[in-house]
Amino acid sequence: MLERTSKDPTETAGVQPARHVPFRGAGFTPAASRWAGWLALAAVLVVWQLVGGLALVNPLFLPTPAMIMRALYRLAASGALWQHVSASFVRIVAGWALGTASGIAVGFAIGLWRIARSIGITFVSALFPIPKIAVLPLLILWLGIGEQPKIATIALGVFFSTTISVYSGVDAVPRNLIRMAQSFDVPFPTIVRKVIWPGALPSILAGFRITASVALMLVVSAEMIGAETGIGTFVLQAGNLMQTDQLMAGILVLSLFGLAVGRLISLLEARLLHWR
Amino acid sequence: MLERTSKDPTETAGVQPARHVPFRGAGFTPAASRWAGWLALAAVLVVWQLVGGLALVNPLFLPTPAMIMRALYRLAASGALWQHVSASFVRIVAGWALGTASGIAVGFAIGLWRIARSIGITFVSALFPIPKIAVLPLLILWLGIGEQPKIATIALGVFFSTTISVYSGVDAVPRNLIRMAQSFDVPFPTIVRKVIWPGALPSILAGFRITASVALMLVVSAEMIGAETGIGTFVLQAGNLMQTDQLMAGILVLSLFGLAVGRLISLLEARLLHWR
Amino acid sequence: MDLIAQGISHRFDRLEVLDDVSFTVAAGEVVAIVGPSGCGKSTLLSILGGLLQPSAGQALLRGAPPPGCLNPLTFVFQDFALLPWASVAENVAFPLLHTSLSVAQRTAVVDDVLQRTGLSDFRAVYPKQLSGGMRQRVGLARALAVRPAMLLMDEPLSALDSQTRELLMEDFVDLLADGTLGAVYVTHNLEEAVRLADRIVVLSRRPGRIRKIVNVASPRHSRGDAATRAQLLELQNELWVLIRDEAIDAEREVQHA
Amino acid sequence: MDLIAQGISHRFDRLEVLDDVSFTVAAGEVVAIVGPSGCGKSTLLSILGGLLQPSAGQALLRGAPPPGCLNPLTFVFQDFALLPWASVAENVAFPLLHTSLSVAQRTAVVDDVLQRTGLSDFRAVYPKQLSGGMRQRVGLARALAVRPAMLLMDEPLSALDSQTRELLMEDFVDLLADGTLGAVYVTHNLEEAVRLADRIVVLSRRPGRIRKIVNVASPRHSRGDAATRAQLLELQNELWVLIRDEAIDAEREVQHA
Amino acid sequence: AARADETKLRIGVLRLSSSAPVFIALDKGYFRDAGLDVELKFFDAAQPIAVATATGDVDVGVTAFTAGLYNLAGKGALKIIGGMSRDRPGFPLIGYFASNKAYESGLKTPKDIAGKRVAMTQVGSSFHYSVGLLAEKYGFKLADVKIVPLQSMSNMAAAIKGETVDAALMPVSAARKLMDEGAIKHLGWVGDETPWQVSGVFAGPKTLANAASVSKLLASLQRAEREYHDVVLASVKDGTAAIDDRTKPLLDIVGKYTNLPVDQVVGNCAYIDPDGKLDVKNIDSQIKWLQAQGFADPGYDAAAIIAKDYVKPD
Ligand SMILES: Nc1ncnc2c1ncn2[C@@H]1O[C@H](COP(=O)(O)OP(=O)(O)OP(=O)(O)O)[C@@H](O)[C@H]1O
Ligand SMILES: Nc1ncnc2c1ncn2[C@@H]1O[C@H](COP(=O)(O)OP(=O)(O)OP(=O)(O)O)[C@@H](O)[C@H]1O
Numbered sequence A, B: 001m002l003e004r005t006s007k008d009p010t011e012t013a014g015v016q017p018a019r020h021v022p023f024r025g026a027g028f029t030p031a032a033s034r035w036a037g038w039l040a041l042a043a044v045l046v047v048w049q050l051v052g053g054l055a056l057v058n059p060l061f062l063p064t065p066a067m068i069m070r071a072l073y074r075l076a077a078s079g080a081l082w083q084h085v086s087a088s089f090v091r092i093v094a095g096w097a098l099g100t101a102s103g104i105a106v107g108f109a110i111g112l113w114r115i116a117r118s119i120g121i122t123f124v125s126a127l128f129p130i131p132k133i134a135v136l137p138l139l140i141l142w143l144g145i146g147e148q149p150k151i152a153t154i155a156l157g158v159f160f161s162t163t164i165s166v167y168s169g170v171d172a173v174p175r176n177l178i179r180m181a182q183s184f185d186v187p188f189p190t191i192v193r194k195v196i197w198p199g200a201l202p203s204i205l206a207g208f209r210i211t212a213s214v215a216l217m218l219v220v221s222a223e224m225i226g227a228e229t230g231i232g233t234f235v236l237q238a239g240n241l242m243q244t245d246q247l248m249a250g251i252l253v254l255s256l257f258g259l260a261v262g263r264l265i266s267l268l269e270a271r272l273l274h275w276r
Numbered sequence C, D: 001m002d003l004i005a006q007g008i009s010h011r012f013d014r015l016e017v018l019d020d021v022s023f024t025v026a027a028g029e030v031v032a033i034v035g036p037s038g039c040g041k042s043t044l045l046s047i048l049g050g051l052l053q054p055s056a057g058q059a060l061l062r063g064a065p066p067p068g069c070l071n072p073l074t075f076v077f078q079d080f081a082l083l084p085w086a087s088v089a090e091n092v093a094f095p096l097l098h099t100s101l102s103v104a105q106r107t108a109v110v111d112d113v114l115q116r117t118g119l120s121d122f123r124a125v126y127p128k129q130l131s132g133g134m135r136q137r138v139g140l141a142r143a144l145a146v147r148p149a150m151l152l153m154d155e156p157l158s159a160l161d162s163q164t165r166e167l168l169m170e171d172f173v174d175l176l177a178d179g180t181l182g183a184v185y186v187t188h189n190l191e192e193a194v195r196l197a198d199r200i201v202v203l204s205r206r207p208g209r210i211r212k213i214v215n216v217a218s219p220r221h222s223r224g225d226a227a228t229r230a231q232l233l234e235l236q237n238e239l240w241v242l243i244r245d246e247a248i249d250a251e252r253e254v255q256h257a
Numbered sequence E: 001a002a003r004a005d006e007t008k009l010r011i012g013v014l015r016l017s018s019s020a021p022v023f024i025a026l027d028k029g030y031f032r033d034a035g036l037d038v039e040l041k042f043f044d045a046a047q048p049i050a051v052a053t054a055t056g057d058v059d060v061g062v063t064a065f066t067a068g069l070y071n072l073a074g075k076g077a078l079k080i081i082g083g084m085s086r087d088r089p090g091f092p093l094i095g096y097f098a099s100n101k102a103y104e105s106g107l108k109t110p111k112d113i114a115g116k117r118v119a120m121t122q123v124g125s126s127f128h129y130s131v132g133l134l135a136e137k138y139g140f141k142l143a144d145v146k147i148v149p150l151q152s153m154s155n156m157a158a159a160i161k162g163e164t165v166d167a168a169l170m171p172v173s174a175a176r177k178l179m180d181e182g183a184i185k186h187l188g189w190v191g192d193e194t195p196w197q198v199s200g201v202f203a204g205p206k207t208l209a210n211a212a213s214v215s216k217l218l219a220s221l222q223r224a225e226r227e228y229h230d231v232v233l234a235s236v237k238d239g240t241a242a243i244d245d246r247t248k249p250l251l252d253i254v255g256k257y258t259n260l261p262v263d264q265v266v267g268n269c270a271y272i273d274p275d276g277k278l279d280v281k282n283i284d285s286q287i288k289w290l291q292a293q294g295f296a297d298p299g300y301d302a303a304a305i306i307a308k309d310y311v312k313p314d
């Protein structure tokens, strides 16, 4: 019954005029090209420098990139940069770790138990929208003006975001995997460790991305509380003294810090979520 | 060939002792119960009031709920509350609208075109992590101390978040729907309007949820710049004056505002995304 | 070990899903359950496997499971339910982790079932790297690792393309051939039902009631013969005629939010 | 209007997917394309429909499309590709929006195809409320709304359960029966191929080459007869023997990230 | 090295010359002589010092009176134990400044401030009170002045330079550079217009409980105040202190702690009472004024927040 057809399409194609099938699948594949971004960045910097260099704009209003780099260099050479960055770094890490640990604990409780969910969600949704900067005076009253209120500010901001991303993550663990584990009589703690934890991890790591930027935002607010060093203090001080070149140098450091953390989280994702 | 079997299971079940299949599907369905949350909230308020009422804590450090409500009442009765809220509301709406409109435009550009993506993503990822509060002095320098820098602060914060959620949303539009539209020779603008826009809408609305809270956070920072009215001003002033009952009343207003906006977005989602 | 469905009814809130379903699956017997979409087949299987408590009636076991059995009633899922973050070997070892088996015993069991399911070369591979058919083989290996008395299979082939389905069905026939392993096999596919089952339970539309229980007369190993296949095709047709109208109704049902 | 594949080859970066594929689909003819997973069937169909540009060779059209045709080559997708935010009627009207049809004409066309596909009662319903079979009927209605000369169908039934598949296949047979509509029908399923096609193009494993082009001799309308069905079963078996080994290889392939 | 019997005290101060006696007492060892081991904690604004005193982060605070401070005191979180600097004729401390444009269009004297946009750090601050006094003095309504709170000196500097406000109240130390640049116009000094008690010494309940060390602290402060008054303030002419053999050592100390060169220190020597007296009547009127504006909580007066055992009323 199988028989090779002898019709050769190219042979018969000549009989009548044939035209191309029109192509209509173009576009909608916007992959980023690395160098275009860098090129644009470079172009902007050059124009900016030129505008400043030709004194078209008062350098107080817009210091040139060269001035900013010089300010940054002076800061680094004096050793102050390192001091500021490390002071802020300690605060960020401490606050972030505290907020993340408690957020993960509460997030898991909300994700796993009915009572915890009812209570937890009520409080989280009531307290989450409160701007942390508004709570600063209370934190100072409660915790004084040492490192605690600074760390608490960061921890508080991180806590709520983490809680939300953790319980969303737990909710997003496919129910069929949990049913599978139950069908093998796997005990509750093992299900939590071996199914729910890895299943919620993508969402938790995505949450880290957010909380890292929250921590960075809040370190500046936190260092409004009588800090003597810290990159936030430095920026606030430069702002107070209208040293716009130093201010921008500080902002640059913050931005680089943010980019570095983002990169770190990407690496973490690539390592921990290689199975995706 | 079809024949009904005559075996009756209940009949034969008596021959050998039968036992129940053990149930192992319990748990992992944490639906929230509404009243438990309210109950917990009420319990916390009562304990709080008692602690304060029994003078266990200096009311400076923790004003009781009754004191907070009294402060709020005075504020409302004097008409100042309405003034503050409406002033902030105008700023939030203006800043949010500006940031959202530009964020949607840029987000779509990044989502649709290769060059826009390369350039846009570079700048967004470099500028996004900068805490807006650090930029306040620059905004004052550039825009003065009127409404513009306040609105700009909010707009700036909203812009980056919106941009990111919009282009993520555009990226998440199923490619098969776009291919489908292309296969019917649907022109580019129609695809954008009829496929990409509604497809990105869930992500855009989810972004609104974030930007609403960003706007709320930033209105407090923004009103640090020479505002006379505004709920942020009120909170800052209460903090400065160490009037903790008023401070907490202000925080309560901010929290309620946040909850109201969250509710509004939920309604919007229910209306616009009923097809999900 | 026999599995008995005794007057099982179930409702989700207002929705009546199952109505007084009773039948027995003897040890080593393969019973297929067919019926239109949404008639409660999956619900029934969950109840039989102890994952859901019925509103009325009960699922019963009679007789002892075979020696060495770690999980008498073991599911094989339509969507495979593999842990995406675990390799093939880890997935197969997963149901053994909390048992009393030593590490060496566990490794031995895993090696054995991987070999039986032709997965030995894929130990370290992650699910996303595998085709659907291979994933379901991992699901099967995992089920076999606990030495079940009875497999509860919920449309195990319906997520696969037809060529893969054909290949896996051959595997299933081999697996169930010697009659030591019983199975409840839920399917939409009448061809699968007549190829694999000793008996076929036909359910009505929701709420699912037993419409008919059909014996498949020809012994399983002879079902490859041309004559038997023609016979089976006929049986398949009869079943199709039996459920076609209900299948059409089920398909045209509109879900209201 | 004929559709001609002329020496089509394609590669994605380093991956060779198609190698010198040539065949012609005459107006009104139904050609099935079968082959193991990943052999490039979908890629080939995308190239034929102008959604992808081949690395070499070309897709050609010969002759004029029938009068009133708005989109000569029209796709029907495996995953239906319905707009989830549009009702059934809106989905069907979608490809007409940018055409020169007036609103009244558009409504008339939509009404007509909804009726032909048995969807008149479902105009206002959203896709999520429909069963898979009904969704694919919407996909079909949408395709018919533009009066295509040729349907390009990429496994249109493989996302459906077998009972629904059976029901839709009957619809397809009716639809293609009168020979006015041509189709390229990509499938894994040999039963579908032999039931629907005039010719079956069998592709080899990746890079897909034509292994064989098989004519299905019996006319389509008689394929329900018992005798013809036995014959078709035989053809199906022959095809299975032809691709079985490659199907096994394709299934056991590991994707490297 | 600290002696075992020394009482440890942490004092919160600003790096401003108005705290000069504290710097002198520390640098010249007066605290040590009294058996106190004093550690200075520097702040960048007055308000946090009051808060830190209330929370116990410092034992004693020396800074300007603010509405926040009074509110903390009103709730019993701290008490005033002594006076410090005052605005007084002839001693420049806080000035009224106009933007160039506003000056051009007629803002030439402090009383012209009525109806103008005036920048300051915060509402309820000492600057705000100064404007209130001005309003009282010249009989215009405070409500006519448009108060623009800008949180920080820098914001104020930017605002007045950018002419988005008409006037600002700034400490001389912050305004000097702008004045020299010609970016702003000086209208007058608060001390010349409306003298008042600007800053003081205060302590939290825990410190107050230790009467001995509070007395020692105040005694050693007064020793420095007397010296500062008799040496430095006595030499002030036209708002500038003389630099000579007697004043130089003290000015050096002030310069060291305020991070200013001596030639700038001499230009902003705040007046300080030689006996550490507190103008209680003025404090009471400050509180009344703040309460009337709603910046201070109602229900307390000066008597309630002053530690009578220590304060010498003026
Ligand atoms: N957890 C649940 N809550 C409420 N309704 C449910 C739940 N699970 C299933 N249902 C409903 O119960 C009915 C039966 O579901 P079930 O999954 O048992 O059917 P099924 O026969 O397996 O269908 P299919 O052939 O589509 O797999 C369906 O209408 C379904 O919508
Ligand atoms: N856009 C793409 N970029 C890179 N590789 C692709 C792309 N699309 C498909 N491929 C690869 O090309 C090969 C052929 O894909 P194609 O989808 O055409 O196969 P298929 O025959 O349709 O397979 P199936 O039977 O699974 O549908 C596969 O190996 C696939 O991974």
Ligand SMILES: [Mg+2]
Residues within 6 Å of the ligand: C041, C042, C043, C154
């Ligand atoms: Mg089911």
Ligand SMILES: [Mg+2]
Residues within 6 Å of the ligand: D041, D042, D043, D154
């Ligand atoms: Mg394909």
